[in-house]
Amino acid sequence: MTVAPAKTITYREAMREAIREAMLADDRVFLMGEDVGAYGGCFGVSKGLLAEFGQDRIRDTPLSESAFVGAGIGAAMGGMRPIVEVMTVNFCLLALDQIMNNAATISHMSGGQFQIPLVIRMTTGAGRQVAAQHSHSLEGWLAHIPGLKLLAPATIDDARGMLGPALADPNLVLIFEHGSLYNLEGELLPEGGAVDIERAAIRRTGSDVTLIAYGGTVATALTAAEQLARIGVEAEVIDLRVLRPLDDETIIASVVRTQRAVVIDEGWRSGSLAAEVSSRIMEQAFYELDAPVARVCSAEVPMPYPRHLEQAALPQPETVVAEVRRMIGLAADE
Amino acid sequence: MSARAPLDRDHGLELLRQMLLVRRFEEKCVELYSATKIRGFMHLYIGEEAVAAGAMQALESDDAIVATYREHGHALVRGVSAASIMAEMYGKLEGCSRGRGGSMHLFDAATRFYGGNAIVGGGLPLAVGLALADKLRGRRQVTACFFGDGAVAEGEFHECMNLSALWDLPVLFLCENNLYAMGTRIDRYESQTDLALKAASYEMTAWSVDGMDVLAVEEATRRAAAEVRAGSRPCFLELRTYRFRAHSMYDPDIYRSKDEIEAWKQHDPITDLIERLRAGELIADSDVEELERSIAEEIDAAIAFAEAGTLEPVAELERFVYAEGASA
Secondary structure, eight states: OOOOOOEEEEHHHHHHHHHHHHHHHOTTEEEEETTSSTTOOTTSTTTTHHHHHOTTTEEEOOSOHHHHHHHHHHHHHTTOEEEEEEEETTGGGGGHIIIIIIITTHHHHTTSOOOOOOEEEEEEOOOSSOOTTSOOOOHHHHHTSTTOEEEOOOSHHHHHHSHHHHHHSSSOEEEEEEGGGTTOEEEEOTTOOOOOSSOOEEEEOOSSEEEEEOTTHHHHHHHHHHHHHHTTOOEEEEEOOEEESOOHHHHHHHHHHHSOEEEEEEEESTTOHHHHHHHHHHHHHGGGOSSOOEEEEEOSSOOOSSHHHHHHHSOOHHHHHHHHHHHHTOOTTO | OOOOOOOOHHHHHHHHHHHHHHHHHHHHHHHHHHTTSSOSOOOOOTTOHHHHHHHHTTOOTTSEEEEESSOHHHHHHHTOOHHHHHHHHTTOTTSTTTTSSGGGOOOBGGGTEEEEEOSTTTHHHHHHHHHHHHHHTTOOOOEEEEEEGGGGGSHHHHHHHHHHHHTTOOEEEEEEEOSEETTEEGGGTOSOOOHHHHHHTTSSEEEEEETTOHHHHHHHHHHHHHHHHHHTOOEEEEEEOOOSSOSSTTOOOOSSOHHHHHHHHTTOHHHHHHHHHHHTTOOOHHHHHHHHHHHHHHHHHHHHHHHHOOOOOGGGTTTTSSOOSSOO
16 A cells, blocks of 8 residues: 655645535535635635635625624524634624624523534734734633634644534534644645544643643744753643643643643733633642743733834743743753 | 405414413513512513514424514414423423523524524524525525514624625514614614615615504515515515513613503504404404413413423533534
């Protein structure tokens, strides 16, 4: 048997292949959102899909987030498997009524009579100098809501493999695509398929400290880990992957091994996902810790436009390294 | 325009039965609320019964319904049992939503009753999506979406008018205009109070109907539903109605004059229909008495069912936050 060679592919292309595969596999699947058709997707994810699948299944919508997100919920209740693209998480606030008051409540409030097998994809994150209304990471707000599942693919494999299981899930699944990742390149096996959407992943093993990140901050954590290795500190890097429900088991097992944890979150610190993860470590592994859990989050400001201020507001590898050094009692010059 | 079908005795009695059931059911709910058997928010449909009773005649069993928090009448007329609705009001496991929704959140998958939505305007996008699913699957079904005049001021109304017309979706929008968004009269919150005109601006057929006349509502809804079904196009009806009771059990009703309420009560849809049926010599006093008797029995049985119902075990509190089992 010949093994097909791995091919190099971008995160954007991986996401597109996932959508194509889902649409080919199940004629109940369709994609709708702003500019997903003729424009090819604001970030180019759905380029070419309109020509392949036609406008019944690749539906350009008006700028009506509440209506088309709610229509996705209704269509899911009506037996379809919609993929709704919301251009950025910042715009999903215009549809929050539908996400919160309908999608997250109807299963429970109806006593389990209805399911919402819907996937909503949206871009998140900063780093592209698009200022305070296009740059925020609001995953933490959405992760607050019972009834939702949240995924944050940070790798090519996850970009390719999370959509299928998300569509098969009978609940609303939100997929957050960090804007800095679309041009990420990597190898994907041709048969590269579904991945689990339940567990966090260890992206680097280490024994001295656990760096916990997701989405865009996974790269930040890995860079920090390399810098730490140069000074003899071995960091383990956990990619949360699933932001709700959180995979406590993987997190706690790692912290029990390393006895130190830093959570890296592009959201604001107050009331953040980082706060939730930190709390869980405190609740479940307090006596294993050598130091208080540290957090590296975005500065609590609306994201500014100029590059130097934007970078100053975002979690940086150097900040992570400094936190780890402080934690283990290394002076700045050691 | 199709002529109104001649009213026959059986159909007249059925319309009367449905409206009387809603009226008497809710009157009993008021008593039970005072007795603290029912709690939370409760919004009465009394005065508006002709809208649900008339409109529901046009729907088939596989059509979908999306309603508001003032939806006891819609659920009853659709065929959700009085017993399961009353049990729901009692918060009992035997209720149509397992007791978890209460008055504002009646759900029933069997009759495609997609709720009781308590966010004004929040049901409209759901209706658009249900209709989109029907269209994409080639099913000639109608989604009937009830909402109040207050919803017309919401952005979701305009988004959904536009989207459903743009995509030719089979939604029947049924706007129950009772003239008040809670306590604010329509001319104090709408720049354009002709709601059909507003809807028509989205390129859909739209007109206004006397919502106190059950026969007029039925005739208009049949015509509108036929248009939606045949053409896979949305249609909008403004049903001009009035609630005889306060907005909710908490509302002191100080924003309307007694004279105004009394004037509307002179057009009670139930007494009007009784008079019409009598004038046509289609029914006798004894028919009404018989209806009242059987409805009272049905409601008594519903209360007994609710009283005998069980409370959901606290251990099941978190069930159905996430759907159980695989996707259907």
